[in-house]
Structure formats: structure tokens, C-alpha cells
Amino acid sequence: MSYLLRVQLPDVPGSLGRLASAIGDAGANIDAIEIVGRDNAANVAIDDVFIAPDPGVMPDSIVSACTSLEGVRVLWISRYAAGGNLFLDLEAVESMTQNPAGAVERLVDVVTQVFRVDWGVHLRRDGDHALIVHGTGAAPEKVPDGVAWPANVEKAQRIDVPAEWEDLVVAGSPLNADELVVVGRRGGPQFLDSEIARLAHLVAMAASLRRNA
Template sequence: MSYLLRVYLQDRPGSLGLLAVSLGSIGADILSLDVVERGEGYAVDDIVVEVPRGALPDTLITAAEKVDGVRVDSIRPYTGVLETHRELELVNDIAGAGRERLQVLVDAAPGVLRVAWATIITSGGAGAIQLFGSSSAPETQVTDASWLPITHAQELDPESDWVPPLWRDMDTRLAAAPIGSPGKALLLGRPGGPDFRPSEITRLGYLSKIVTTVLAQP
């Protein structure tokens, strides 16, 4: 079983090694590590770990927070494919996908951007229209597109009136970026969090701009 931990830790020599040792003491094997954000004196890392069958997630939290200066922000099961150059491979796949480009985007976006689901939303005469959705996209779809048009990547207020009640009940964090035009957006969801970090929104913005350029090519 694999889990994705988002941890805050003091940005000092040896802290990551101590964390690895502590996780290893309960049989957890680190499969990958991504630095999400680095600030003055701290770092935010996404760590994918594999644990023995039957191990409880709470043991990972306990082991991680035994290390001085470490705090676990979130933990959730992880089923994504580990890739070294995820964004580059996604852009390459989109470029060769022909008419299925947007479906390729939403299928791969959850693994690339570490979210639960992705959809392409546009506005129509009767409200929101979902054009494409990942296999994990919620059955309850958004019907109100009053937040469109959108001109840049941004985190969206999960308590806004347009957010379906079920999404709010699941404490779903939301982010979006324009795809092709301000009236069409890539919408991302993370039920239960964690919050989108500023660096993640910046990363989403760069990806959306590159994808928009690719989509403009014949």
C-alpha cells in the first residue's frame, strides 16, 4: 500500500535524512520525493511511501512527527504512476493525441498535479457544461459556471455558492486555470485537502499556458 504524505519540515541539513530513518523504522519505503515549496527556514515536501500490508496510516504520521520540526499536513492513499518528468511527458502525449487532446489532459492531470480528479468546464446558456472528465471525476457535476471567465491559474473558494453541496461536504479544495480561452477551464479537485500551495498554482499556470499553445497547433 502506498501513501502520499505532505510534510512541513525545518529546512536544515540532515532533517530529511532523519525523517527517512524514522519512516524506515516502521517499515516504510520512500518511493519518491517532490519539493512543493521552500520558504525561509522551512520546506514543504510531497513524499510517496510504501508500507507493509495492514500497516495503519497513523503509524506514518507518528513516525514522521517524532522528528523535531516535522509536521504532517495531510496523508492519503496514492495510486499514481511515479514519473520523473511528468509535465513534459504529458505535453508530449497531448501534442500527439489529435482530437483526444483534452481527454488526455484530464486523464493525466491528477497524477501530474497530485489531485484526485480533473475536468474541463465551460459555460453554456443553462450554466456549466463539463466537456471532459477524468475517470475519478465526481458524479455530481458543477452546474454553475459563474466563476468563468478565468484569466490565470488560481485557487477557488471551496465554500462558494456555485460549489455543489456534496463537494463542500467532502471539504474539496479547488483550483482552476484557463485552457484555450478564458471561457474554458481545467478544474482540479482535492477532497479532504490539502490546500493548494502558491507554488502549485504557479505550476498549474505554466502547464495551462503550454497546453493552450499546443492546442492552438493544427
């Protein structure tokens, strides 16, 4: 079983090497590392690290090895399908441009890999409510009764959810006044500003491709 580890570490030379050594010493191989955010004011970076522990190695021991390093925090760890392809933003764009008329659906299909989320949906306004036009395999089949169209979502942003969904973090970006692309994670982590900006860029491109198809 592979895992996705989101780590905050000092943005100084040598930090990533020390992290990689600690993970290796704890009994796991690193399959890939992607920088997902930076806080220049705090001088920290946030990285997604894809790891494959050796047989019998528990994820808790890897977390402990990481947090033993000065200035390192593990923000989140989750199972991640072994051998899963990492779709970078440019690969998502390439997928959309292959079928401009279906660009929105193409984007929704790849958001789980691009943003490390559990599901993505394309929503359309229906009065005060929302209809799911297209979703990934793990997405809800319909919007639950009583859940209104998200108010004041005029740009990409984090979206508040009902209290009973407290383990779910959600973000969305509008295609236009009546359509949204929404992504959700169970158990976190919260969406970074850099992820919100990337979502806005990709959704805007999907809307443009569809409009000009």
C-alpha cells in the same frame, strides 16, 4: 496499500535524511520523494513522500514517527494506488505534444497523477453555467444545477466551492475566456502556490498546442 504523505520540514541539510530514517524505523519503505514547494521566508520545504508500509503497520504510526522530529509537520496523508506511475510535468508535456489537437484532453487525463488530485475536468461556458467537455474517471458527469460559471477566474487560482462541498478543494486555470481546466481534491490538502503556477504553465501550453495544431 501505498500512501502519499505531504510533509513540511526544515529546509536545512540533513532534514530529509532524518525523515527517511524515521519512516523506515516506523516500518515503511519510501518509493519516491518529490519536492513540491518551498517557503524561503520560513526556511521550510514541502515534500510529497510515497510510502509502502510493511504488513500490519498502520499509517498513524508513520505520522507519529514523522511528527516526533523537530520542525516536521504532516500536512496530509492519503491512500495512493500501489504501483501508480508518477507523471512529472515534462511527461505531461510529452503526452500533449504527441497529439496537439487533443492537448487539453491529454492534460486532463494526466492531472490526477501530476497534481495528486481526485479528478480533473475541461469546462466550457454555457451562458452563466458550465458544461463538462471532458473529465477523468472519477470526475462529476455534469455540473450540478445551480452552480454558476466561476466568476473572475482570469488566471490560475484556487476556486471557492459551495458550503455543501466543504471537504473539496478546487483549483482551475483558464484556457481562454470561455474554457477552464479544473482539478479537485477531497479532504485536502489546499493547493500550494507552486502547484497553481505549474497548473497555469501546463494549461497555457495545452491551449497553445491546440491553437497551433
